[in-house]
Amino acid sequence: MEIFHISAECYPVAKVGGLADVVGALPKYQSNWGHELRVVMPCYQTKFRSENDLECVHWGTVKLGGFNFPFSVLKETTDKLGFELYLIEIPELFDRKEVYGYEDDIERFMSFQIAVLDWVIGRATMPDVINCHDHHTGLIPFMMQHCYKYHQLSNTPSMITIHNGLYQGQFSFDKLNYFPEFDLTHVRLLEWDSQINSLAVAVKCASAVTTVSPSYLDEINYSANGLESLFNLVRYKSRGILNGIDTQVWDPAQDKMLEKNYSIQNLEKGKQQNKEVLCTLFNLDPTKPLFSFIGRLLDEKGGDLLPQASALAMSENYKEINILILGSGSRQIENQLNSLLSDYKGNYNTFIGYNEELAHLIYAGADFLMMPSRVEPCGLNQMYSLRYGTIPIVRRTGGLKDTVVDFGDDGNGICHDQSSVGDICYSIQRAVSLYDNKEHLNKIRKIGMSTDHSWEKASQEYIEMYNLILNKI
Ligand SMILES: Nc1ncnc2c1ncn2[C@@H]1O[C@H](COP(=O)(O)OP(=O)(O)O[C@H]2O[C@H](CO)[C@@H](O)[C@H](O)[C@H]2O)[C@@H](O)[C@H]1O
Structure with a gap:
């Protein structure tokens, strides 16, 4: 044909x-x-x-x-x-x-x-x-x-x-x-x-x-x-x-944009090495869980919720978590995100713009990827993060609903129902507890890495x- x-x-x-x-x-x-x-x-x-x-x-x-x-x-x-x-x-x-x-x-x-x-x-x-x-x-x-x-x-x-x-x-x-x-x-x-x-x-x-x-x-x-x-x-x-x-472009075992390639066998060590590079680049603390967002900073992606949710999560978990945002879009959201930089130095950073290599490094080095989308026809980021052993935190909508199941239901990620600051922060709290239980954390990472999302x-x-x-x- x-x-x-x-x-x-x-x-x-x-x-x-x-x-x-x-x-x-x-x-x-x-x-x-x-x-x-x-x-x-x-x-x-x-x-x-x-x-x-x-x-x-x-x-x-x-x-x-x-x-x-x-x-x-x-x-x-x-x-x-x-x-x-x-x-x-x-x-x-x-x-x-x-x-x-x-x-x-x-x-x-x-x-x-x-x-x-x-x-x-x-x-x-x-x-x-x-x-x-x-x-x-x-x-x-x-x-x-x-x-x-x-x-x-x-x-x-x-x-x-x-x-x-x-x-x-x-x-x-x-x-x-x-x-x-x-x-x-x-x-x-x-x-x-x-x-x-x-x-x-x-x-x-x-x-x-x-x-x-x-x-x-x-x-x-x-x-x-x-x-x-x-x-x-x-x-x-x-x-x-x-x-x-x-799965050829998005393969943690072969991805040339990473600091260290890894597979399900050495995921913990591999991810940590990428995380350390990322944390050095963005002045973050590699011993603490790293939450990221990659995407267009628009309301449809829940981008407008990120400044307030980040500020609240950072203050509730003072110096216990890192947040790194990569994206561009609405000027207002970009400015609001940047206005938090001075208050949370050392645990919070942004890259406003588009950077393919950095996106790959984040999928590998982050621990959790946030997708609080109001609308998400499919979403690819959650599938990339699953493949790289990064746990997606998603709002149950569109393709996110079809690909991510909450770990409480033996799934591969963390899910919430509303695109709201409250739901995002509650999910971050659950993620922090999960991060402290390394055995459980690695089990969920492995579920994600072993799922076949190829075309x-x-x-x-x-x-x-x-x-x-x-x-x-
Ligand atoms: N600042 C940045 N720097 C580097 N990389 C960046 C970036 N911002 C976004 N990206 C990259 O762009 C892609 C985004 O893909 P998504 O599918 O999540 O959303 P998008 O809304 O563009 O696509 C629409 O089409 C796709 C494909 O059908 C649907 O999955 C989705 O739901 C729908 O909204 C990913 O590869 C991501 O890594």
Whole structure:
């Protein structure tokens, strides 16, 4: 089967968050099953772009309303990522450092989607399946079916995978002329709440909808930033498939970003050595339990609760715990977190920004990883921390509910029900007691380390879904 994944991010090419991890790993595992995998994404101004050999396989011009943007399709020549990688280069719109956050993001991603389809229809054969990811690629299923110039793709099945339904890519009908010509009787497919809503369009038009965990699929039926009723309507073609992790990239025994590699056999010593390096770097006390957070500092991740929860936990356990926060996002949360630095010197620190290497070192060196998310479609951090013997402390929601079970129920982590300062602090208290009982602590660490979260099984579930929409089942 020839499968195309269309995405705004893919690790190691360009990463903002978990979307990149999934699109960098899932196709690799799918190609192990004998399928032909292509990943298509925009060509940003990244280190990957400048350090790799790319060959131009196609060029053309995207017509977007009254604008014309020349584009080329660049193929990575070695296929070293385990799949064919194609970068859509539209210099005027994507030759920039950041992936998102520009005023013309609508024009950028609309042009990207048009360029992808312009190129695909010029190839000798059509793909068997097109798997779109999140709202940046959500207009593709509509354009394949209804834009005259893509008629060769009108019978090709498409699937939308929702990594985060909070972001929907809405824009005004003033930009309707950006679409290549289509039969206007279908215009209602574009509309949700009086706007063009890219995610809603994909959900309506794709042959199948997947979410990145089964629990998240249940949740979006009653909480999906305005799309609840739509998700109810399409339940018949939806499935929740729990993300896996790339066990080659995330392997404490081989991870080059660690100070000391380790496995389940020498986990205590291995973790301690990484912890010591981390504590030296951040002026923390390696003899005390280390609690961390890695991620975007936003309300959806419970980031707004971290300053108060950290302050309370630090004062309740004066000099008995360490907290280290790695992340960026809301300026207000960043400032609040930094304002605690002087009060808890020696036991508390932050790194405001994005740092892949540091994230790996934290997964290895921390004792507990906090994820007080209000919304978590799947969450990868808890699976990385389990693999590195770090105990996740999670709020029971979405994929966190599907992957972490409280140690009180013979599970692999610590769970709480509310995204609240009280629940976080209570969990920290339980973790401190657990830390004092090394035998119990190591038992739980080992449960986490021996669980298989690889993409092996989930990549098959995606193939099953493709077969379903190809009517092969
Ligand atoms: N400051 C920083 N420095 C270094 N690394 C950082 C970092 N901030 C985040 N990361 C890394 O980014 C990734 C975050 O992945 P998540 O899945 O937890 O969340 P995200 O919300 O981005 O993804 C969305 O998509 C994924 C994939 O489907 C879902 O799991 C998730 O629930 C959904 O919200 C991890 O690899 C983490 O280590």
